[in-house]
Amino acid sequence: MTQKTYDKVPPRKVAFLGLGVMGYPMAGHLKRAGHDVTVYNRTSAKADQWAAEYGGGAAPSPRQAVHGADIVFACVGNDDDLRSIVLGEHGALAGMKPDSVFVDHTTASAKVARELHETAKQRGLHFVDAPVSGGQAGAVNGVLTVMCGGDPAPFDRVKPIGMAFARAFTLIGPSGSGQLAKMVNQICIAGLLQGLSEGVNFGLQSGLDMKLVLEVIGKGAAQSWQMDNRGTTMIEDKFDFGFAVDWMRKDLGLCLDEAKRNDAALPVTALVDQFYGDVQAMGGSRHDTSSLIRRLRRTK
Numbered sequence: 001m002t003q004k005t006y007d008k009v010p011p012r013k014v015a016f017l018g019l020g021v022m023g024y025p026m027a028g029h030l031k032r033a034g035h036d037v038t039v040y041n042r043t044s045a046k047a048d049q050w051a052a053e054y055g056g057g058a059a060p061s062p063r064q065a066v067h068g069a070d071i072v073f074a075c076v077g078n079d080d081d082l083r084s085i086v087l088g089e090h091g092a093l094a095g096m097k098p099d100s101v102f103v104d105h106t107t108a109s110a111k112v113a114r115e116l117h118e119t120a121k122q123r124g125l126h127f128v129d130a131p132v133s134g135g136q137a138g139a140v141n142g143v144l145t146v147m148c149g150g151d152p153a154p155f156d157r158v159k160p161i162g163m164a165f166a167r168a169f170t171l172i173g174p175s176g177s178g179q180l181a182k183m184v185n186q187i188c189i190a191g192l193l194q195g196l197s198e199g200v201n202f203g204l205q206s207g208l209d210m211k212l213v214l215e216v217i218g219k220g221a222a223q224s225w226q227m228d229n230r231g232t233t234m235i236e237d238k239f240d241f242g243f244a245v246d247w248m249r250k251d252l253g254l255c256l257d258e259a260k261r262n263d264a265a266l267p268v269t270a271l272v273d274q275f276y277g278d279v280q281a282m283g284g285s286r287h288d289t290s291s292l293i294r295r296l297r298r299t300k
Helices: 023-032 044-054 079-086 110-122 135-141 152-165 177-205 210-217 225-235 245-262 267-281 289-297
Strands: 013-017 036-040 071-074 101-104 126-129 144-149 166-173
Touching: 013 023, 023 036, 023 044, 023 071, 023 135, 023 152, 036 044, 071 079, 071 152, 079 110, 101 110, 101 152, 110 126, 110 177, 126 152, 126 177, 135 144, 144 152, 144 177, 152 166, 166 177, 177 210, 177 225, 177 245, 177 267, 177 289, 210 225, 225 289, 245 267, 245 289, 267 289
Parallel strands: 013 036, 013 071, 071 101, 101 126, 144 166
Antiparallel strands: 126 144
């Protein structure tokens, strides 16, 4: 973990719901920045572990975790997981104080973001959809890029606090816009990784020193984050890290569903989604998304 520098922000009482590979370090950055943090996780042992490590509090339900909080952050798996911690008798909205803000870092649908934004509004609360980019390393190092949708006033309240785990925290537009921006992000990554996979495989098949080739072309127009951070490991056939194929397929499914609604053409995205299905069938469900190259090597 690199040393994160925290801006001087008045301490606030916050909650964090969901302590997966992203949420656990994100909540830790909030505590290190001086905020009073209470966490909730479906597996309570993980919440207890976090509390012991960081010195914050742990609660047995979302409703109890958010009691008295100014801002509630969350990062869970999908739309259904999000609804389960937000709605119902033991959900966050049942326990949040008036005018407080719920900030959702889950990569979910724009539909559920708008739905929960409206539900929160009816209760005198605020909801900001705020999916992130940067992966587990970005969460650990506190340098995530956060894309937000919602109303400007609650966003302005949240941003200084959220910068504890981010390098950029940007309001894209009204409710749902953060999720739509994250879909754009994933669409671009899918195409980049397929192109990189084909290029690397082509070079290897041609007998080139691909580490040298990537070093050279990485200084030109072909350069990308994926090339810089995944090119060498793709050459070495190493994928036991990073953003899992299962998660990427979930995200691309959101993109394809939204494209049906807005009539956008996603031919490459649809194809790459099928290719990730091939990787899953090869046993690569938990491999990093750069494992796309494995289906090309399989055809030798």
